[in-house]
Amino acid sequence: MEAEDEATGQMIEEEEIYVNGGGDGDESKRHRPIISGEQLDIEAYAALYSGRTKISRLLFIAEKCGNASMQLDALRMAYDEIKKGENTQLFREVVAKIDGRLGPNYGPDSIWADAVDRRAELRKEKLENELNAYRTNLIKESIRMGYNDFGDFYFAHGQLGDAFKNYVRTRDYCTTSKHIVHMCMNAILVSIEMGQFTHVTSYVSKAEQSQDALDPITIAKLRCAAGLALLEGKKYKLAARKFLETGPELGNNYTEVIAPQDVATYGGLCALASFDRAELKSKVIDNVNFRNFLELVPEIRELINDFYTSHYASCLEYLGNLKANLLLDIHLHDHVETLYEQIRNKALIQYTHPFVSVDLHMMANAFNTSVSSLEKELEALITNNLIQARIDSHNKILYARHADQRNATFQRVLQTGSEFDREVRAMLLRANLIKHEFNLKASRKH
Amino acid sequence: MNLNMNSMESLVAQIQGLSGSIADVNQLHSLLKQSEDLFQSELARLAPLLTELDPSIHSLGYLYILEACTSAPISKDEANELVLSVARFINLCAAEQIRLAPDKFISVCKRFKDQVMLLEDPMRGVAPMLTALRKLQLSSEQLTTLHPDFLLICLLAKCYKTGLSILEDDIFEVDQPRDFFLYCYYGGMICIGQKKFSKALELLHNVVTAPMSILNAIAVEAYKKYILVSLIHLGQFSISFPKYTSSVAQRNLKNFSQVMCELETCVLANNEKFEFDKNLGLVKQVVSSMYKRNIQRLTQTYLTLSLQDIANTVQLNSAKEAEMHVLQMIQDGEIYATINQKDGMVRFLEDPEQYKSCEMIERIDSSIQRIMMLSRKLTDMDELLSCDPLYLAKAGRERQRFDFDDFDTVPSKFTI
Numbered sequence: 001m002e003a004e005d006e007a008t009g010q011m012i013e014e015e016e017i018y019v020n021g022g023g024d025g026d027e028s029k030r031h032r033p034i035i036s037g038e039q040l041d042i043e044a045y046a047a048l049y050s051g052r053t054k055i056s057r058l059l060f061i062a063e064k065c066g067n068a069s070m071q072l073d074a075l076r077m078a079y080d081e082i083k084k085g086e087n088t089q090l091f092r093e094v095v096a097k098i099d100g101r102l103g104p105n106y107g108p109d110s111i112w113a114d115a116v117d118r119r120a121e122l123r124k125e126k127l128e129n130e131l132n133a134y135r136t137n138l139i140k141e142s143i144r145m146g147y148n149d150f151g152d153f154y155f156a157h158g159q160l161g162d163a164f165k166n167y168v169r170t171r172d173y174c175t176t177s178k179h180i181v182h183m184c185m186n187a188i189l190v191s192i193e194m195g196q197f198t199h200v201t202s203y204v205s206k207a208e209q210s211q212d213a214l215d216p217i218t219i220a221k222l223r224c225a226a227g228l229a230l231l232e233g234k235k236y237k238l239a240a241r242k243f244l245e246t247g248p249e250l251g252n253n254y255t256e257v258i259a260p261q262d263v264a265t266y267g268g269l270c271a272l273a274s275f276d277r278a279e280l281k282s283k284v285i286d287n288v289n290f291r292n293f294l295e296l297v298p299e300i301r302e303l304i305n306d307f308y309t310s311h312y313a314s315c316l317e318y319l320g321n322l323k324a325n326l327l328l329d330i331h332l333h334d335h336v337e338t339l340y341e342q343i344r345n346k347a348l349i350q351y352t353h354p355f356v357s358v359d360l361h362m363m364a365n366a367f368n369t370s371v372s373s374l375e376k377e378l379e380a381l382i383t384n385n386l387i388q389a390r391i392d393s394h395n396k397i398l399y400a401r402h403a404d405q406r407n408a409t410f411q412r413v414l415q416t417g418s419e420f421d422r423e424v425r426a427m428l429l430r431a432n433l434i435k436h437e438f439n440l441k442a443s444r445k446h
Numbered sequence: 447m448n449l450n451m452n453s454m455e456s457l458v459a460q461i462q463g464l465s466g467s468i469a470d471v472n473q474l475h476s477l478l479k480q481s482e483d484l485f486q487s488e489l490a491r492l493a494p495l496l497t498e499l500d501p502s503i504h505s506l507g508y509l510y511i512l513e514a515c516t517s518a519p520i521s522k523d524e525a526n527e528l529v530l531s532v533a534r535f536i537n538l539c540a541a542e543q544i545r546l547a548p549d550k551f552i553s554v555c556k557r558f559k560d561q562v563m564l565l566e567d568p569m570r571g572v573a574p575m576l577t578a579l580r581k582l583q584l585s586s587e588q589l590t591t592l593h594p595d596f597l598l599i600c601l602l603a604k605c606y607k608t609g610l611s612i613l614e615d616d617i618f619e620v621d622q623p624r625d626f627f628l629y630c631y632y633g634g635m636i637c638i639g640q641k642k643f644s645k646a647l648e649l650l651h652n653v654v655t656a657p658m659s660i661l662n663a664i665a666v667e668a669y670k671k672y673i674l675v676s677l678i679h680l681g682q683f684s685i686s687f688p689k690y691t692s693s694v695a696q697r698n699l700k701n702f703s704q705v706m707c708e709l710e711t712c713v714l715a716n717n718e719k720f721e722f723d724k725n726l727g728l729v730k731q732v733v734s735s736m737y738k739r740n741i742q743r744l745t746q747t748y749l750t751l752s753l754q755d756i757a758n759t760v761q762l763n764s765a766k767e768a769e770m771h772v773l774q775m776i777q778d779g780e781i782y783a784t785i786n787q788k789d790g791m792v793r794f795l796e797d798p799e800q801y802k803s804c805e806m807i808e809r810i811d812s813s814i815q816r817i818m819m820l821s822r823k824l825t826d827m828d829e830l831l832s833c834d835p836l837y838l839a840k841a842g843r844e845r846q847r848f849d850f851d852d853f854d855t856v857p858s859k860f861t862i
Contacts, residue, residue, distance in 0.1 A: 382747045394750035394791050410801035410810075417813045422648055424820045426655070428618050428827065429626075430690065434657050435831075436620060 040065075040325045042073050046081075051256035052155070052193055053330075055081050055090065060330045062097065072101060079106050086120060087158040088113045120157055127153060144173035151186060164190045164199075177210035181218060188225045192257055197229040204229070220250035224258050228331055231266060236339065237274035243267025244283050248292045264293035266332060268300040272307055273342035277350070280308055312347045313368040319343065345386065348377060352387055352398060360396040371396055457481060458495055461507030468542075471506055475546050478510045485514035501535045505543035508535060513550045516557045525561045532558040533574040541581040551582060552591050559595045568602035575599055576608060586615040593617075594628035601632055601639075609636040613645065618823075627653055627664040634671060638728065643679035650675060654699065655691045661698045669699045674728040678735040737762065737771055738780065745781050745794040753790045765790060 042061065046054055055078050062074035075098050082091045095108045131146035147170040154163035167186040174180045184207035191199035204226045207214070214222075227242035244267050250260055271284045284290060284304060294301035299318050306315035319340060326336050351366065352358055360378075364371045378398060381387045389400045457477075464474035496515070501508045512535060520528060532554060544551045555578045562571035575596040582590045593612065600609035613633045620626045630649040637646035653668035687696050740760035744751060757768035772792055775781045782795040799806070831837055 379747045383743060390749045390794075391747060391751075392749040393752065393755060394789075394793075399749060407797070407799070407801055410806075414810065414813065417810075417817055420817055421813075421820060424817075424824055425616055425618075426648070426652055427690075428820075428823065429620065429652060430655070430657060431827065431831075432618060432620050433623055433626065436623065437657065437659075 040070070040328060042070065042077060046077055048259035048261065049255050052085075052087075052158075053256055055087075056193065057330050059094070059097075060333075061328045064328055064333065072098075076102055076106060083109075083112065086116050086156050088116050088120075089158050120153075123153060140173045140175060144170045144175075144179065147173070148182075148186070151190075155190060160190055160194045164194065177213035180210050181207050181213045185218070185221065188222075189256060192225065192228065195232075197232040200225050200229040216247050216249040217251075217253050220247040221254045221257075223247070224250065224254060224263060227263075227266065228258065231270065231331060231335060234335065234338070236270040236335075236342070240267055240270035240274055241283075244271065244287060244290050246289070246293070248289050260293055261296045262329070262331075264290075264297040264300050265326070265329075268294065268297075268304055269326075269332075269339050269343070272304060273339045273346065277308070280304070307343070307347065310351070312351060312366055315347065316344065316368060344377075345381060348381060349386055352378075352389060352400070355398075356400045358389075358398040360391075360398060363398070457484075458498055458507075461499060461504050471543055471546065474506060478507065478547075482510070482514075485511065496531070502538040502540060505539040506546060509539065509544055509547060509550050509554065513554050516554060525565060529558065529561050529565065529570060532561075533570070536574045536578045536581070539581065544581060545584070548582060551578070555592055556595060559599060562599065563602070568599045569605070571599045572596075572603050572605050572608055576612070579612070585619075587618045589617045589620045589625055589629055591622060591625050594625055594632055597629060597632035597636060601635055604639075606636050606639040609633070610640060610642070613637065613649070623656070623658070624664075627656065627662065627668075630656075631664050631668045631671075634668065634675075638671070638675060643675055647672065647675050647679055654695060655688060657692050658694055659692070661694050665695060666699070669695075671728065674732055677732045678728070738775060741768075741771060741775060742781055745783065748794055750791050750793050753785070753792060756792060 040061070042058070045061075046058055049057060058074045058078040058081065062071045062078065065071055065074070075094060079091075079094050079098065079102075082094060091113060092108070095106070098106050100107065127146065127149055131143070131150065134142035134146045147166050151163045151166035151170070154160070154166060164187060167183060167190060170183050170186075171180070174183055184203045187203045188200050188207075191197070191203065204222050207218075207222055223242050223246040227239045227246070230236075230239035230242060243263050246263050246267070250263065252260070267290065268284070271280060275283065285308060291301075294304070299322055303315045303318035303322075306312070306318065323336060323340070327333050347367070351363060360371050360374060364374045367374060369377075375391060375393065375396075378387065378389075378391060382389060382391070388402070389398050391398050460477060461474060464470040464477075495511055496508065499508045499511070512532065516528060516532070536555070536558075555575065558578075559571055559575065562568055575592065579590060579592045579596050582592060596612065597609050600606065609632075613636065617626075617629070630653040634646045634649040634653070637643070637649060650668045650672040653665055654672055656665070658665065687699075737760050741756065744756060744759065753765040753768045753772070756772065757763070757765050760768070760771075762768045762771065769785065772781070772783060772785060776783055776785075782797055784793045784795065785791075786793065
């Protein structure tokens with residue numbers, strides 16, 4: 001089915017998948033059209049987020065979606081969103097991207113931009129004066145506030161590097177652990193926007209050190225941030241753990257970075273790709289906290305359950321439906337392919353594990369694929385020693401193969417013996433050469 | 447003049463007289479050493495004297511005169527005669543006597559080799575050189591200066607099998623590092639010629655990892671071959687060196703490996719470069735070994751597979767070609783399989799070796815004996831070394847720089 005669709009346009013592909021989608025999945029999709037098989041509802045998606053990430057997510061979608069109407073939609077919303085703020089630089093970029101395609105209402109509004117710039121200049125001057133005054137008076141708390149204001153100012157105007165510097169500068173003037181956590185949260189936010197995930201990790205651990213000042217919401221936020229950093233570092237298992245530990249207090253409190261739906265998606269996919277069955281059961285399916293998140297994205301919940309109950313075809317179908325939209329996610333897009341591959345491999349391994357022989361036709365049915373492509377996949381897995389089996393390509397049967405310990409031991413012994421033999425001889429030779437050279441030097445000296 | 451004449455004759459008489467007991471021969475040796483100048487001045491008249499001596503009895507005297515004879519430049523016609531007479535001498539001479547003057551013997555043999563090569567008839571040199579080498583050797587563990595020359599002649603004469611007989615000895619005692627490098631390099635080439643890749647790999651590996659303070663051309667060439675052979679034999683090649691490789695080699699050879707690895711991917715485009723290095727044949731073997739390796743990998747994955755599928759997966763042109771490859775590999779014992787010609791299926795079998803035959807037990811036993819012998823040798827050497835005053839003096843003086851552990855007595859994974 002997929003092969004056929006590749007030829008046709010993206011719109012049709014998504015519709016068809018939708019038509020073929022699982023029965024109960026369809027219903028829930030209608031209620032929650034956010035991350036589903038349908039074309040992404042940008043408006044609903046954007047409503048999940050606030051602040052700068054909303055704009056950057058919209059711009060990311062505009063860049064990646066490859067669909068003119070969707071792109072313009074995203075750009076229009078980004079334009080509106082930017083106008084609410086003060087980031088004139090980003091504004092000009094978006095205007096250039098729109099390039100007049102949205103009519104005169106979305107043109108380069110230079111009056112607005114100039115006004116904002118002027119105001120920014122004034123504000124900057126004011127902040128500088130204030131800060132200087134605080135510094136001469138040496139009032140710690142005021143200096144901290146001053147730097148913090150500067151950080152906010154730069155962040156609003158899109159100068160992320162300066163914002164980060166100023167937020168970090170407040171550190172010397174923090175008097176309570178609450179201040180430290182505040183500083184860390186600001187630093188984390190800016191670093192995520194900048195894509196500097198190493199900073200994120202270090203500030204998360206710094207914030208976690210001041211235990212007493214952490215409320216449940218902050219803890220949940222920190223877990224998310226840590227999870228994102230690990231996801232970015234391709235440490236899927238650890239990332240999954242972080243997302244799974246995220247408390248339900250997160251709610252809609254961290255929309256400037258992540259929506260609770262994202263926690264479910266990221267956590268669910270990472271867990272599927274990296275956990276074994278027991279861990280999947282105990283940490284994901286039986287996890288009361290995480291179930292709340294999963295309720296927000298029923299597709300993920302369904303596909304995890306399908307995976308656990310070995311309904312691989314339906315699980316993979318869900319995954320296929322979700323793929324297009326996940327590729328538009330600013331954090332996940334790079335990892336979708338790897339995660340999908342790992343999940344699929346895991347499914348294949350789990351399917352073959354309990355059997356001595358497997359009929360490839362039946363297996364192909366279960367995975368909704370053709371026998372020949374299944375054979376290729378299995379071949380790769382066997383070559384990488386992930387499945388201990390051999391394929392009877394004539395009768396299309398997969399036979400499990402149990403290594404003969406005795407023979408293997410003999411083989412290894414002989415091999416080790418000859419290796420030892422070779423290495424000792426080479427070593428004696430080298431020692432002799434060194435000795436010779438040394439003797440030569442010694443005899444020259446005398 | 448007359449005096450000389452007389453002295454020459456008396457010398458011959460002495461040679462004849464003093465070739466009996468060991469004490470006599472030693473006396474003769476010192477006598478001959480003194481009269482070397484005399485030989486040089488009387489070059490023209492030496493040849494007839496040889497006829498008066500019996501090479502099997504008067505070997506030492508014969509050797510000195512022969513050495514003096516051959517030192518003069520000679521024409522091509524004479525060369526033929528010379529080769530004959532030297533070959534005769536090598537065959538007949540007494541080993542104990544010639545070992546008293548090894549440098550003379552070596553220089554005679556080297557000239558012999560040069561002449562044989564000048565005559566472009568290296569075949570004639572193979573047998574005499576082998577005899578010479580055996581006579582010069584005190585034990586089969588010793589590497590003589592004649593080893594590389596002999597191997598070179600074998601290479602030129604394409605007598606790889608004869609060359610292999612020498613390579614099968616374990617060499618431990620080395621006098622000249624240069625001999626050792628050449629011995630391993632030529633030896634590696636002979637093994638490649640005989641398709642004994644693991645032995646070739648070992649020899650070339652020895653060259654590359656041998657201690658050296660400056661990079662030499664032999665090591666560079668050996669390294670190029672080493673890369674190609676390890677691609678053929680192991681199907682892969684690791685860029686990193688073992689830690690005992692000298693730092694000079696590590697630094698300099700790294701560049702070559704990069705070039706080679708890139709070349710591996712575009713063999714055809716770089717034909718000329720390989721041709722220049724005379725490694726083209728090896729490169730072609732690398733390519734064909736790739737097919738073999740891929741087929742071998744299939745045996746791990748499949749129980750049965752059609753010839754057409756094999757051809758597709760290993761990128762051969764046709765099922766027919768795949769059949770030829772599989773057939774060849776079954777014949778060489780590289781895979782265990784049966785071909786069903788009716789439906790074009792290949793059935794891969796498990797390795798039938800069950801490790802319970804008498805031969806296998808014998809093989810394991812001999813392998814154990816051998817390893818025990820080796821470890822005894824190692825312990826002996828270790829003891830010898832730790833008693834060596836030179837070593838102790840150095841180790842004591844430069845404790846920090848030359849720690850005992852650095853001496854690498856036993857690789858850590860094989861603690862005995």
